[in-house]
Amino acid sequence: MEIPIKIRTQSLCFYYRRRQVLHDISLELPANQITAITGPSGSGKSTFLMVLNRLWEEVEGCAISGKVTMELDGHFNNIHDSTLSVRELRRKVAMVFQQPNPLPMSIYKNIAFPLRLAHINDKTRINEKVESALRQVCLWDEVKDRLGDDGRLLSGGQQQRLCLARALVLNPEVLLLDEPTSSLDPEASTAIEELLLTLKSQCTLIMVSHYQDQIQRIADLHIKVLNGRFSI
C-alpha cells in the first residue's frame, strides 16, 4: 500500500547571515509516520524544522530558496503561498522545542493559550479541549487538581509533556519535535516516546534526535544530515 506524502521539498536552500546552511534539499516525508532526522550539531536539523513552520521568519538574517509544499486540509499547498497565513500554518504545523518552554502562566492557561490566540472563547469547549489534550499526554491525572499552578513549577518531564499538550490542543496535522527528550531523564524520555507512537494516527511527526536507539525504537523513516545535505 502506498504511503501518502505529507510534506514535499524541492531544491530547498537555507541561508543564515550569508552562510548556506541547507543545500538543495529535495525529499518527501510520509503522512502519519514518524520521520527521524539525525546528524552532528550545526548540520541544519533544527533549521529544517523551522522551515516547515516558517518560524525562521522571526529570526533576523535568514533567507531561503526553493519550494516547500504540504498536504493540509486535504490538498497540497505551497506553505509560502499568500492564501495560507503564517498563523494558520503554525496552527496546523505545531512545534515542540528542545528546552521545555511553558509560558509564565498557569497549567490551564498554558494549554488554553493557543485556543485564545485563535479567538476561541467558548468556555466549555476550552475546558473540553484542555482536558483532552492533557489526557492525551498522560498528564491529566497528575495535574487535574492543580491546574491553577504555574506551569514552570512542574518537573522537566512534566513540562515537556505540557508543551506537547499545548502543541496538540489545536489538532495539528504535523508535529515538529526538536530533540524532545534530550533534556529529560530516561524514564521521562520513555514516557514521551510512547506518547509519540500513539500520536501517529492523528498527525505526521517529524523529529530531530541525537539518540540512535530512540530512532530504532520509534522511527519509520530515518534521514541523516551532514553539512546541510540530507540522505535517506
Added chain:
Amino acid sequence: MRFWTYSVNEYLFLIAAVFSGLLAVAIFCFLLFFGLPLLQSGQLADLLFSSWAPDKGLYGIYPMLIISLTLATLSMLISFPVSLGCSFVITSLAPVRLRRILLAIIRVMTGIPTVVYSFAALFLLVPIMRNLVGHGSGMSILTAAPVLALVIAPTMILFFVDSLNKVSSSFTLAVDALGGSEIQKLLYVILPLAWPGIVNGVLLGFGRAMGDTMVSLMLAGNSTAVPESMTESARTLTAHIALVMAFDFDSMEFKSIFVCGLFLYILTAALMLLFRMSTVYFSERT
C-alpha cells in the same frame, strides 16, 4: 577591598568615586544648612500648607507644590500611553527596517534641549491656548503638560523598549510557534513579563516631570495663586526656585526656596531609591 594594596593611581580612582558620591550628600547638606533656620523656626507647617503672599508675611509653597504634582501627573497621563504605544510599534508592530529608523529618531530626540521645545511651544501653542480658552495669557498647566509629555517621552520609550526586548526569546518563539500574532505576543506574554521594567520607567518619567524647570517656567504662567482650573496661570516648585533667586539672600522669600529644594531633593531621592529597590526585587524573582 584591600585598600592597603592600592597603588597611587588606584587611590585616585577611589577618591574620585567617593568624591562623586559625596556630591549628592553635599547638595543635601547645602540645602539643609541654608534652610535650617526656617525649618527650626517652627514654620514648616505654614510653609507647606499656606499660600504665597509675601506682603502678608506668608511664604507658603503649598500652591507650587500642588501645581508641580498636578503638572507631573497630567504630563505622565499623556506621556505614558503615547510612550507605551510607541514602544509597541518599535519592538513589534513596525516592519524591521522601520524599527531601526524609529529607534534612531527617538534616540536623537533625547538630545533636543528642553528650552528649545519650550521656546517653540511658547510661540506656537500659547496663542492657540489663549484663543481656545478665550481669556488669560494662554499659559497654564494645560499648555505646559503636552510639551512636558513630549520632553519625557523619548527617555521613557527607550526604557520601555529595553524592558520589552529583554523578555527571553524562548517565550516569544513559543508564542510564534503557536500561531500568535505580534500584538497577541506583546499583550499576553511580553508585557506581563516586562511589567516591572515598565513601572520603573514610569517612576523615572515622573521624577523627570517633577524636576523639569524650563517647560513650566516658560509655559505654565508663574502666578502664585492656587488656580481654579487647569487653564489658569500657575507656578511649579522648580519655576519658583528659578524666579525667586533674584532677591536679597537673607530674605524670607529666598529661604522659602530651600524648602522647595529640600522637598524636591527628598522626593526625587525617594523615587530613585524606590526605582533601585524595585529593580533588585524583580531581578531576584526571575
Added chain:
Amino acid sequence: MMEKLFEKSVVVLSWIAGLLLISSLLLLIAYLVYKGGSSLRLSLIFGDTAPIDALMLKRQVFDGLLPAIAGTLLLIIGSMLIAIPVGVAAGIYMAEYCRGTMKALLNLAFDILAGVPSIIVGLAGLLLTIFLNRKFQGQISTCLLISCFSLASLVLPYIIRTTQTALEAVDPIVRKTAPVLGASRLQNITMVLLPNSVSDIISGVILATGRCAEDTAVIMLTGAVATAGIPRSVFDQYEALPFYIYYISSQYTGPDELAQGFGAAIILLILCTGLLVSTLWIQRRLSTILLYR
C-alpha cells in the same frame, strides 16, 4: 470577539501614538526653521562687527550670538575637563574595585545625583557661591567656574554609569587574559579593559557634553547673564545659548530679536542633536539603557 477587537484597537492606538510623536517633532522643527531660518546669516553670530575682528577678540560683538556661542563652548570644555577624569576614574573604581556595602551606597548616591532636578544642582551651586562669598569677603560671585563645577556635578552620574557599564560588559575571558600573563590589576585596566570599552565611554562622554550644552536651569542660577561679552577669565559672568533663548522669550523687543531667538534655537538644536547623532555613529551595539537621559 471582544478580545479580537481589543487587540486590533491596541494596534491602531499604538500606531496613532507613534504618528503623534513623530508629527509633534516635525511640527516643532518645521516651526523653528520657518521662524528662524531667515535669521541664519553671519550677522546672527557676529552682529555688526566684522567676523575676523570678533574672532580675534579685537572687538566686542554686541548684536550677535558669538558671546553666547563662546560661552556655551567654554562651559562644555570647562565642565568636561572636570567631569571626564573624575567620572571615568570613579567608573573604573565602581567596576573594578568596589564591592559590597560600599558599592550599594555609592550606587545609591549616583542614582540620587542623577535624579536630582537640574535646578536643585544650580541652587546648590548658588549656595556654594554665597558660602564662598562670605568666606572670602565678597570676592566670589556667580561665574563660569561655579557653573562648570555645577554642570560637572550634573553630568557626572552619566559618565560614571556608562564607564561602569562598559567595563562590566567586557567578556570575562578577555578580562582574565592579561592577569594570567602577569599583568597587575591596573595594567589590565589601562591596557586591556579601557581600550576595549573606549567606544562606549566616548558615547557617554558625548551624551554628557550634549547635556552640558543644553542645560538652562543650572547656568541661570550660577553665572549666565543676558549680556556679558566673551568672558576673559573663569571668574567672569558669561552668556550662553540656552539662557539667551530663555531670556529672549520674555524680553524680546521686536520681530528681529525674536527671529534671532529662533536662530539661536536652531543653532543649539543642531549642536545638541549633532552631538547625539555622533554617538549613534560611534556606538555599534544597539541596546543600551539611556537611563539617565
